[in-house]
Amino acid sequence: MGKNILDLMLRFVLGGLAVALCYILLILIPWKSVAGIFAAFPAVMVSALIITGMEKGSKEATNIAYGAVAGNIGGLVCVMTVLLGLALWQNVTLAISIGLIAWFVASAVSFSIYTAVTKEHTP
Structure with missing residues (x-):
């Protein structure tokens, strides 16, 4: 159970950090079309791949x-x-x-x- 909670917390932190950074870029970059590219960053997928690769191969x-x-x-x-x-x-x-x-x-x-x-x- 502890490992599942750690896994969930890691995904939450990595995904939340990526979303927060993308939001900051959206605010700072004057070209909103280009900023939208950063908003589509697949941070949750990356964390899922890392964790799955480590645990299941x-x-x-x-x-x-x-x-x-x-x-x-x-x-x-x-x-x-x-x-x-x-x-x-x-x-x-x-x-x-x-x-x-x-x-x-x-x-x-x-x-x-x-x-x-x-x-x-x-x-």
Whole structure:
């Protein structure tokens, strides 16, 4: 139980620190589009990979990394969908709602493709 709490605390501190630093950058950098790149920093993923790699090995950490890739592909699709939705409908709620649906679908499809490809190449 103590190890699980330590693991959780480490993830919380690393993730919170990264979010706080990204927020500071958002305030300090005058180019908000560039600052948004820092806001997307995958700090939680990095801490999850470190801890998983230490506890369960590289193979399990690799699986988490592939899932993160699928999620980031979904994130790209989400942002593009929201931008397009805002341009077409000028409705923030609708654009974000459709963007989140697009994120889920794109992430699931990306991960399905990864799963299918790795099953074909596994001896």
